[in-house]
Amino acid sequence: MPSATQAIPAPRTGVRRPAAAPSLPPTLLLTLIALCTAVTAANIYLAAPLLPLIAHDFGSAPSAVAWIASVAQFGYATGLLFFAPLGDTVNRRRLVAALSLITTAALTLGAFSGGTTTLAAAVFVAAAATVVPQLLVPLVAARAPAGRRARHVAAVIAGLFTGIVAARVLGGLIGQAFGWRIVFVGAAVLTAALGLATAWALPADSRPRTGPLFAGLRALPSVVRTSPDLWRACLRQAGMYGAWSALWTSLALLLTGDGGYGLSTATAGLFGLFGLTASAVAPLAGGFVDRFGAAKVVRSAYLLAAVSVPLFWLGGSTLWALCAAAIVVHAALVTSHVANQTLALTTTSTPATANTAYVVAGFAGGALASALAGSAFTQWGWGGVCAVAGVWLLLGWTTTSVRRGPGRNASATASVRR
Structure with a gap:
């Protein structure tokens, strides 16, 4: 088991920290x-x-x-x-x-x-x-x-x-x-x-700006291409966030629809309280990443998410299963997010640019999955939404299961990888 200081490498920002406290x-x-x-x-x-x-x-x-x-x-x-x-x-x-x-x-x-x-x-x-x-x-x-x-x-x-x-x-x-x-x-x-x-x-920030103002935006493709760890974090979080978005954005249709639970909009909105699971799990996830490394934590998060999909499917007719699934999927999402974002922030010499690539990838995965889930609900009902979530998880994991060759900005510490 890697030690706490080995689990996540120090970010190589290439920027001198300001001396001021x-x-x-x-x-x-x-x-x-x-x-x-x-x-x-x-x-x-x-x-x-x-x-x-x-x-x-x-x-x-x-x-x-x-x-x-x-x-x-x-x-x-x-x-x-x-x-x-x-x-x-x-x-x-x-x-x-x-x-x-x-x-x-x-x-x-x-x-x-x-x-x-x-x-x-x-x-x-x-x-x-x-x-x-x-x-x-x-x-x-x-x-x-x-x-x-x-x-x-x-x-x-x-x-x-x-x-x-x-x-x-x-x-x-x-x-x-x-x-x-x-x-x-x-x-x-x-x-x-x-x-x-x-x-x-x-803290005081004395970094002089060099180069064009939006140089970081133009550098996004090359930053992702030259960092296998960042590439993997982006795709895995896109799969995880996509699965969560498909389920969570379609949940109101199940809760308020005549073919679902028929709840009022106000009552259905209280399901948002399950999102507090994420706030409670985040500190625990951070401790696990520091102790065991990001890769192991992401694998555990994907297993949790995989468990939530059949629970959501069962929740189409059983309220307790829907509540349990909501807790599990939020725990999986935030655990994966903490691990993947920490990895994205520490694997290149331009952390803000890498973080942009990571967040945009997750957002894109979530937006596309949500759009597909809406159509799936219309065609096949709640089971179609659960199928979209399962496919997104499968894509997020299998597309990153083959390790790419190291790029010039790849992390030097192997414990954060798969």
Whole structure:
């Protein structure tokens, strides 16, 4: 069994760390970053639970505004591609502050919008600028002690999943009580407060920018091509996130449909609380990665996910199985995410660019699987959705089961590989 210091190699950033100490003690800084991650991640999913309220306010049917939630996904993807790689070359403090202010302005505009076009534009800009978590994760990994690196990354990931749950559950409840515009205003205030506080607390960043501003975006293909570990992490997380997305995005159709459980939208939304499993499992997953290495943890996560698929299928008619499956699949997702993202952050000399490739790959896998799952549900019902999830897991594992030759930026420590 590898030791804690052997499980994950130190990131080879090739960048001299600034001599100045952080403004806050390390533990307090990590806590602040996790809170900032939770708030900013929630902005991506803010509109989804509020769509019925938005439709009523604008005098239209919910189906006529459902596309606004998709706009947020496209906005986030755009932000990932253009802003996340800047973490390797641009002063993080200024970048985090600027993006937080842009997000705040966009959310405020959305809160006072008078129609779907203005609201959609505001949601797109807010989601594109809310990539702050992906700027902070590489910093956390670089500054963490070697034997606790994955646990520090897991703390940020726990914040991310907590934010997603809060957006789906608390956002819906607050919107129902006070209106959807109040939710947007509250999100704007929290984003400004925590974003600016985090920017102020980040350690001094004296890296001079060299080369074109978006050089990291152009370097994405070569970074993935020359790092087998990064390539494997991207595909495995695309398979895992795709399986989760297929099941989770189609779950409302099963819970509220006449051929399913026939629950109300509010009751079905409480299933989002199972996402808290991810927040609870993340610290444990980080400890396992630090102790046993990323490869073993990812294999265990895939086994968990494989168990969840038949549970979900059984859950089509048995509620206890559906609840158990929801817990298992979230545990599998976050365990895989902690392991794969830690590996992605430590396997190249450009961690922010590598992290961008990793997150975009996972997002693409999830988006495609969700689209296929919707069609599968229409054609074959809940069993078709479970089949899509199973196929995605199979593809994610089998396409990476053959080891590629080492690239020039491959990790030097074999324990993090398969």
